[in-house]
Amino acid sequence: MACNMSPLNSNDLHRIFEKLDQNGDGLVSLEELNWLLERIGVHVHTSMDELQTLVGKTSLDLTDFKFFYETIIKENINVESKPEKEDDSLEGDLAKAFGVFDLNGDGFISCDELQNVLSRLGLWDERNGHDCRTMINVYDTNSDGLLDFEEFKNMMLITNS
Structure with missing residues (x-):
């Protein structure tokens, strides 16, 4: 899913x-x-x-x-549609958000890190049957089981029409 x-x-x-x-x-x-x-x-x-x-x-x-x-x-x-100077601000905000998830500072978001942060925010319910690997795999373009910053940025900028 x-x-x-x-x-x-x-x-x-x-x-x-x-x-x-x-x-x-x-x-x-x-x-x-x-x-x-x-x-x-x-x-x-x-x-x-x-x-x-x-x-x-x-x-x-x-x-x-x-x-x-x-x-x-x-x-x-x-x-996203504003001048480049403000895009830099968005990029900076995304880097800060990435840092929230990248708990060990290795430049990647692992399944454990994702689950840990979602749990702290009250968004993870182990009974709901969701697997964080499935969540990561949706945006993991190089299939290494981790999200790097570019994959994270793509995930965060996806919007529902």
């Missing part, structure tokens, strides 16, 4: 939201949102006040969280 890791589906977003909502009040604070953005390699070069202005609230419910995610995805898709 081929799995597309980007963009995330509604169930994935719901699980991430629940993991972030530590106190179970149905809201994700700006601090929790900022932590997630930094963790996945999307660095918002703003203060918490600027993040609040960007988001428009001090906390997000699940609907707001999904809307925020969709806005980020659309913005990143639009970056």
Whole structure:
């Protein structure tokens, strides 16, 4: 079964939201949102006040969280058609995201590393029967069982029409 890791589906977003909502009040604070953005390699070069202005609230419910995610995805898709200087920024963001998955820093993402990061983000459920090797094989163009940066970049830039 081929799995597309980007963009995330509604169930994935719901699980991430629940993991972030530590106190179970149905809201994700700006601090929790900022932590997630930094963790996945999307660095918002703003203060918490600027993040609040960007988001428009001090906390997000699940609907707001999904809307925020969709806005980020659309913005990143639009970056692909912008001038080269901004492409460099996208390349840098992708390199940072790659670093999140490349836990041992060897320049490749292995099945174990992928499963480890997805587990930390609340996106891996061992009971669901998915095999990370299958997920990697979808984008592994040289069939070495690992994702290098170019394969990772291709995976992240694939969009559903």
